[in-house]
Amino acid sequence: MNNLETRPPESSAAATPEDLTRHDPTEPPQHEVPLNLYEKRKGVFPQKIDGKFRRFKWLVMLITLGIYYITPWLRWDRGPYAPDQAVLIDLAHRRFYMFGIEIWPHEFYFVAGLLIMAGIGLFVVTSAVGRAWCGYSCPQTVWTDLFQHVDRLIDGDRNAQIRLAKAPLSPSKFFRRTFKYAIYLFIGFWTGGAWIMYFADAPTLVRDFWSGEAAPTAYITVAVLTLTTVGLGGFMREQVCIYMCPWPRIQSAMLDEKSLLVTYKDWRGEKRGSVKKAAKNPETYGDCIDCHQCVAVCPTGIDIREGPQVGCITCALCIDACDRVMAEVGRPRGLIDYATLEDCEREAAGEEPRPVWKTLLHPRTIAYFSIWAAIGLGLLFALGNRDHTDISVAQDRNPPYVMLSDGSVRNAYTVKLRNMESRPRDMRIALEGLPQGVMWTDAMGREDAASTLIQRMPADATQAFRVYVVQPADVAKDEFTFTVTSLDKQAETDSNEARFNAPE
Secondary structure (H helix, E strand, O other), rough: OOOOOOOOOOOOOOOOOEEEEHHHHHHHOOOOOOOOOOOOOOOOOOOOOOOOHHHHHHHHHHHHHHHHHHHHHEEEOOOOOOOOOOOOEEEOOOOOEEEEEOOOOHHHHHHHHHHHHHHHHHHHHHHHHHHHHHHHOHHHHHHHHHHHHHHHHHOOOOHHHHHHHHOOOOHHHHHHHHHHHHHHHHHHHHHHHHHHHHHHHHHHEEEEEEEOOOOOOHHHHHHHHHHHHHHHHHOOOHHHHHHHHHHHHHHHHHHHOOOOOEOOOOHHHHOOOOHHHHHHOOOOOOOOOOHHHHOOOOOOOOOHHOOOOOOOOOOOOOHHHHHHHHHHHHOOOOOOEEOOOOHHHHHHHHHHOHHHHHHHHHHHHHHHHHHHHHHHHHHHHHHOOOOEEEEEEEOOOOOOEEOOOOOOOOEEEEEEEOOOOOOOEEEEEEEEEEOOOOEEEOOOOOHHOEEEEEEEEEEOOOEEEEEEEEEEOOOOOOEEEEEEEEOHHHHHHHEEEEEEEEOO
């Protein structure tokens, strides 16, 4: 630790008996006892930079923020019986809509599969190009980048921000801080507001929210997300990436000497020195002129020249800064670059590095991608072959059967039908395996009992009803099947086995 406060050790005359027996007497005396266990955070003020990686970050930020804020407003026609919001998590009716896909509660394995694919996709990206997800697409990175642009808009670039941070409070500084934090709150508020729109019809929710008619949960959620967005993206920033996020600690298991990383080529850059020094002693100094531009543009404030470290999010802005400086001093680009450790060794030995496409096709990345693709294809197959009709049957246990006055035996069942189409459908229920059996429901009399029934099912709904099955008195226990068939062009069928109880 740097700048630790210390105190001299206590003498044996002033120490208590407990202090005298606390350590092994054979240990050397302790000369410095640290009082502070952490170093105070130093503000990070990234400098504005332009380059291909910075422009790519702009593109990713615009796409991701656009998707997040605009998606709840997109419409998707599902007919008159289903919501028309393209992406909707309908907790009240336990549905998840994503364009033409509708996920029911019993199909949660689709959501689980998507989450597994997201995790393995992160493995694929990390194995191939390091923490590129962290550097470009992570929500913490995207919103932090947005807040940093707000800082530059209000306070100026890096040097102006540093001067303002060190300056005493004045009317001008107070106004700038107030205006900037107001923009922070505005961004945080719309971030929380966009989130709740995924759980209800967006236009209706906005109207209810501003008229004070929305549910209390909506206001609480917006308030919490506003504070967390401003807190994490506006103030904590790189601390989340370095100290709070577990991914930097996990990623090392997926990286090896064949993984592409943002790398400083020390064999080429050292010894560091200014242009004038290098001109006087060209054999002594390397290409690095120690301008610290790579540090100035880093959003986490690290020095990439110190080697791979937990604070590097692989955003590659240091590459843009270094390439610009190399162009200005007339030296080849690539002092800081995307490279593997193997290629760095080859290049240091005077060999040509491998093409990027060969670097990406190493066994670990291919294995991760194969698993990811297999899960995706499996989900697509299951989605394309699922039925939209379902039946489940639960038999009454008490009593197991009833003897009727005419000597016949009656069993009772609770039948649950599910219509997953966004339109009403007629469904035929039939008994298979009971040649003498007939059935009826609470909505009809026994005189209308038959071996098949027609049930009208509402759109996108599940409906449960009682079914009574009767057989003659001389039958024994038997297994049979309830079968349901949709009476439309799909003619989807599902079945559920059941048991008919009778006296021994």
